[in-house]
Amino acid sequence: MSDPIIKIQNMNKWFGDFQVLKNINLEVEANKKIVVCGPSGSGKSTLIRCINRLEEHQEGDIIVDGNELSEKTKDIEKIRAEVGMVFQQFNLFPHLSILDNCTLAPIWVKKMPKKEAQELALDQLKKVQIDDQANKFPGQLSGGQQQRCAIARALCMQPKIMLFDEPTSALDPEMIKEVLDAMVSLAKGGMTMIVVTHEMGFAKEVADEVIFMDEGMIIEKAETKEFFAKPKSDRTKLFLSQIL
Amino acid sequence: MQTINFLKPSRDNIKNYSIIGSFLVLVSLIDVISNAFLKINLTSFLPGSLTTLFPLIIGLIGLNMMRIDYSGNKTLDLLNKNINTNNFNALLTLLILFSIIKALPQSLSWMILDATISGDSKDACTGTGACWTYIKVWFRRFMYGMYPNEFHWRINTAFILVIALGFVGYFMKENLKKYLALYYVIIYPVIAYLVIYYLISGGSFGLQWVETGAWGGLSLTFIVSFFCLIFCFPLGMIFALGRRSNLPAIKYISICYIEFWRGVPLITVLFMSSVMFPMFLPEDFFMDKLVRVIIAITLFEAAYCAEVIRGGLQSLPRGQYDAAKSLGMGYWKMHIFVILPQALKLVIPGIANTFLALVKDTPLIFVVGLAELAGMLALAKTNPKWLGFAMEGYIFASIIFWIICYAMSKYSYNLEAKYKTER
Numbered sequence: 265m266s267d268p269i270i271k272i273q274n275m276n277k278w279f280g281d282f283q284v285l286k287n288i289n290l291e292v293e294a295n296k297k298i299v300v301c302g303p304s305g306s307g308k309s310t311l312i313r314c315i316n317r318l319e320e321h322q323e324g325d326i327i328v329d330g331n332e333l334s335e336k337t338k339d340i341e342k343i344r345a346e347v348g349m350v351f352q353q354f355n356l357f358p359h360l361s362i363l364d365n366c367t368l369a370p371i372w373v374k375k376m377p378k379k380e381a382q383e384l385a386l387d388q389l390k391k392v393q394i395d396d397q398a399n400k401f402p403g404q405l406s407g408g409q410q411q412r413c414a415i416a417r418a419l420c421m422q423p424k425i426m427l428f429d430e431p432t433s434a435l436d437p438e439m440i441k442e443v444l445d446a447m448v449s450l451a452k453g454g455m456t457m458i459v460v461t462h463e464m465g466f467a468k469e470v471a472d473e474v475i476f477m478d479e480g481m482i483i484e485k486a487e488t489k490e491f492f493a494k495p496k497s498d499r500t501k502l503f504l505s506q507i508l
Numbered sequence: 509m510q511t512i513n514f515l516k517p518s519r520d521n522i523k524n525y526s527i528i529g530s531f532l533v534l535v536s537l538i539d540v541i542s543n544a545f546l547k548i549n550l551t552s553f554l555p556g557s558l559t560t561l562f563p564l565i566i567g568l569i570g571l572n573m574m575r576i577d578y579s580g581n582k583t584l585d586l587l588n589k590n591i592n593t594n595n596f597n598a599l600l601t602l603l604i605l606f607s608i609i610k611a612l613p614q615s616l617s618w619m620i621l622d623a624t625i626s627g628d629s630k631d632a633c634t635g636t637g638a639c640w641t642y643i644k645v646w647f648r649r650f651m652y653g654m655y656p657n658e659f660h661w662r663i664n665t666a667f668i669l670v671i672a673l674g675f676v677g678y679f680m681k682e683n684l685k686k687y688l689a690l691y692y693v694i695i696y697p698v699i700a701y702l703v704i705y706y707l708i709s710g711g712s713f714g715l716q717w718v719e720t721g722a723w724g725g726l727s728l729t730f731i732v733s734f735f736c737l738i739f740c741f742p743l744g745m746i747f748a749l750g751r752r753s754n755l756p757a758i759k760y761i762s763i764c765y766i767e768f769w770r771g772v773p774l775i776t777v778l779f780m781s782s783v784m785f786p787m788f789l790p791e792d793f794f795m796d797k798l799v800r801v802i803i804a805i806t807l808f809e810a811a812y813c814a815e816v817i818r819g820g821l822q823s824l825p826r827g828q829y830d831a832a833k834s835l836g837m838g839y840w841k842m843h844i845f846v847i848l849p850q851a852l853k854l855v856i857p858g859i860a861n862t863f864l865a866l867v868k869d870t871p872l873i874f875v876v877g878l879a880e881l882a883g884m885l886a887l888a889k890t891n892p893k894w895l896g897f898a899m900e901g902y903i904f905a906s907i908i909f910w911i912i913c914y915a916m917s918k919y920s921y922n923l924e925a926k927y928k929t930e931r
């Protein structure tokens with residue numbers, strides 16, 4: 265077995281007095297796809313935001329690609345550059361064109377020549393089928409197109425890991441498929457992915473493992489087939505019965 | 509022909525209604541105009557207060573008759589939408605129009621018809637109108653202060669140079685564009701300072717030294733405003749970022765700075781800059797009064813700029829910070845490429861406000877004995893040979909300040925339109 269690329273041990277996190285994450289243990293091997301589900305407010309977003317240190321944890325260890333995350337981590341930017349993230353609200357930069365959204369970080373963070381960055385960006389935009397929108401601004405695109413651009417933007421940094429925080433929750437139903445398609449083809453390409461989603465069809469199709477969270481704890485963690493076929497915990501059963 | 513109901517205009521009879529309506533409005537206007545300009549009361553046959561109210565009533569009925577929604581006539585629709593939406597607006601429109609007409613004859617005759625501009629001493633002003641001769645005679649003082657007449661070309665040349673240098677940014681080559689901020693924040697002010705120092709102060713290159721005490725008038729307004737504007741903006745930005753910093757030391761220094769300068773009146777700051785400040789400096793250290801004043805105003809206005817910019821920073825959603833961070837951008841890259849471009853765009857109106865206030869605050873430098881435009885006016889009006897013309901002076905100054913400020917606000921609207929992006 266290879267070393268896990270993400271390793272979380274006995275991690276606890278508080279917002280003030282409120283404990284959001286309780287004793288989280290998680291290992292993710294390279295090229296694996298993990299789906300995280302659970303009721304709203306259970307701490308799913310907080311968990312994956314801890315993995316690229318958009319949130320700081322107070323106890324336990326988080327090790328990403330061999331680097332431990334803590335206050336002492338010097339080059340947190342370097343680690344973040346290797347971990348792409350896609351948000352529920354897209355979070356594109358509204359003052360930049362689609363192409364510039366994608367080239368900004370490669371040029372200024374990775375110091376890639378502009379020309380090369382643009383070629384890479386167009387390549388990634390083509391993969392999510394919005395290369396024809398490259399010169400428009402985010403405000404001129406539909407939600408689905410914006411989210412696909414956000415995926416392309418993250419991929420332009422050529423990350424080792426991709427985090428998705430409910431990427432389809434803010435989308436109209438007819439746009440969900442186009443975003444999921446982009447994610448499926450990314451998964452087939454071998455990317456390591458952690459996806460918070462309620463799209464169980466997607467989970468069944470690509471996930472290696474599914475994690476169920478509630479009240480800040482990982483309640484259940486199982487291989488996909490097993491997770492859906494015979495969930496162990498009652499809470500998981502209840503959740504699945506509500507969502508499927 | 510259908511009957512015409514005076515209170516309820518209808519679309520079927522647009523032509524009749526609009527013609528009668530505009531005729532009534534016209535009658536009311538003619539009545540007011542003849543009253544104001546020709547001193548003829550056309551409605552003297554009416555009793556008492558009715559004669560004063562007559563144009564208002566007629567005008568209101570007229571406007572009411574013209575108020576037809578979607579009339580199909582562009583001018584009429586525009587009129588109805590903007591000044592005639594309902595009876596109250598119609599009343600306001602009429603009242604404003606009438607007051608303007610009533611005030612026009614007096615101001616016209618004072619400012620132009622009965623005014624004097626010939627001659628070059630007070631004796632020329634014998635009429636009942638304004639004495640523009642006064643402005644004419646003092647014009648150079650108002651523009652250049654006590655700066656020697658034969659050297660005025662030096663001020664003009666310096667200004668032309670500084671303005672020309674300001675346009676350099678527009679013509680910069682594409683590959684140099686990334687140095688734009690560096691140019692405007694550091695290089696440009698330094699060059700401008702050198703130009704003004706060597707040309708206006710003189711003292712070398714065969715130019716005679718003119719001490720800053722002699723500078724004044726509008727040119728001094730420009731010099732003070734110019735330096736304060738270009739320095740207070742970057743400084744304000746630094747303190748705005750500082751106030752939002754996670755590092756407690758930087759955060760509290762910024763808060764103290766902002767709250768201190770916002771809490772003291774500018775006039776005391778200026779006073780202290782000239783009286784108190786030198787006491788803390790070593791004996792042989794000399795800093796020009798004008799430089800001290802510019803520093804004082806800059807520090808003062810930077811606090812206001814900081815709060816305006818902070819407002820912009822605050823209004824950006826957290827997602828923008830998250831996205832920038834998740835792409836591996838550090839603090840400075842995130843702010844320079846993602847946060848500030850959006851925040852500054854949002855605060856253009858607020859910054860314009862602060863800058864306008866700054867320009868209009870410059871007259872306060874009189875407390876340290878510097879006389880810019882308004883200060884020169886105050887000096888001129890107490891000149892024994894020219895007593896009694898304060899009004900003309902202040903009107904002149906108001907017009908100049910208004911032109912400057914209007915130009916600035918127009919420019920800020922243009923900027924806003926230029927950088928508008930859809931969200």
Ligand SMILES: Nc1ncnc2c1ncn2[C@@H]1O[C@H](COP(=O)(O)OP(=O)(O)O)[C@@H](O)[C@H]1O
Nearest residue numbers: 279282284302303304305306307308309310311
């Ligand atoms: N910045 C924050 N400050 C305080 N509480 C927070 C913050 N972010 C999230 N929370 C709380 O933490 C809990 C978990 O939130 P979140 O991770 O967003 O849940 P999920 O993504 O599973 O819906 C919620 O109860 C939420 O109110």
Ligand SMILES: [Mg+2]
Nearest residue numbers: 308309310430
């Ligand atoms: Mg969430």
